[in-house]
Amino acid sequence: METTRRKFIEICVAGATPCAAMAASPATPAAIASTPLTAKKYNRVKLVDIDGKAIKAKSLKAHHNYVFNYPYASTPCFLLNLDKALPEKVSMKTDTGGTYDWPGGVGVSKSIxxxxxxxxxxxxxxxxxxxxxxxxxxxSKINARGQVISCCADKSVYDPFIGARVVSGPAPQPLAAILLEHDAKTDELFAIGTFGGEKFNEFFQKYDFKLSMEMGDKAKDAVTATAKLTDLAAYSTQTAQC
Ligand code: FES
Known part of the structure; x- marks a missing residue:
């Protein structure tokens, strides 16, 4: 015990202020103030297949991984038909205290x-x-229920039925929601913006070199008019399992 205390004192000598704070008030994380977020509008783009034909919502397979890039040329998004009507409004919170109401699903069945x-x-x-x-x-090994979005990098699990909130693992906030619009007359789908904790700036910073090797100066190009929807199996050669 005495050795541990001595070590703590030695560390404190190197940085007196944080140690004083630790000693005075242990384990009281500062409360993060809530700030209502507004949805962020990006280009309104139509989801199309690889031949450029508009995707019809009724053609989407249930519980299938679809991917499209939005709102930037290098930023992928999942599109999912969860095959049941989803709640219309769920309160969500980001790791910095941003609050927003996830708007639920679109399409005739409100499942997309x-x-x-x-x-x-x-x-x-x-x-x-x-x-x-x-x-x-x-x-799967990291989620007994299934019907979740799993990240095998460090085993974070998100619930796509409830705004992609975090079910388990180290992720500090939900995945950012992509706002969709469904044209009831044509059954076409459009991406129109985002809601929640976007990570695009951090993404561009972290992968700057990789993206410029792969895409030159196009990585941050805004997607305009249409976005191509593909199967994840076609988008990525392999899908990690966990
Ligand atoms: S990057 Fe996804 S869980 Fe760590």
């Missing part, structure tokens, strides 16, 4: 959702080579 596929923990994302993050319809 989209989220940024950039993990809120350390920004793992689907690349052409591998995806550590994906929707897992079946139970």
């Amino acid at each position: 959702v989209a989220y940024s596929a950039i993990c809120a923990h350390k920004l793992a994302y689907p690349t052409p080579q591998v995806s550590f993050i994906s929707y897992r319809p079946q139970p």
Whole structure:
């Protein structure tokens, strides 16, 4: 015990102020003030297939991993048909205290959702080579229920039925929601913006070199007019399992 105390004192000599604070008030994390967020508008883009034909909402397979890049040319998002009507409004919170109401699903059955596929923990994302993050319809080692988005990099699990809130693991906040619009007449789908804790700036910073090697100066180009929807299996050669 005395050795531990001596070590603590030695460390404190190197940085007196934090140690004084630790000694005075142990384990009282500062409360993060809540700040209501507003949805962020980006270009309104139509989701199309690889031939450029508009995707019809009714054609989406249930519990299937679809990917499209939005709102930037290098930032992937998941599109999921969860095959049941989802709650219309759920209160969510980011790690910096931002609050927002996730608006639920779109489509005739209100079952279609989209989220940024950039993990809120350390920004793992689907690349052409591998995806550590994906929707897992079946139970897995890290989630007994299944029907969750799992990131195998450090085992964060998100619930896509409830705004991609964190179910378990180190992720500090939900995946950012991608706002969708459904045209009831044509059954077409549009991405129109984001809601929640975007990670795009951190993503561009972290992967600056990699993205410039792969895409030159196009990584931060805004997606305009249309976004191509593909199967995750076509987007990434391998999907990590955990
Ligand atoms: S990067 Fe996804 S859990 Fe760490």
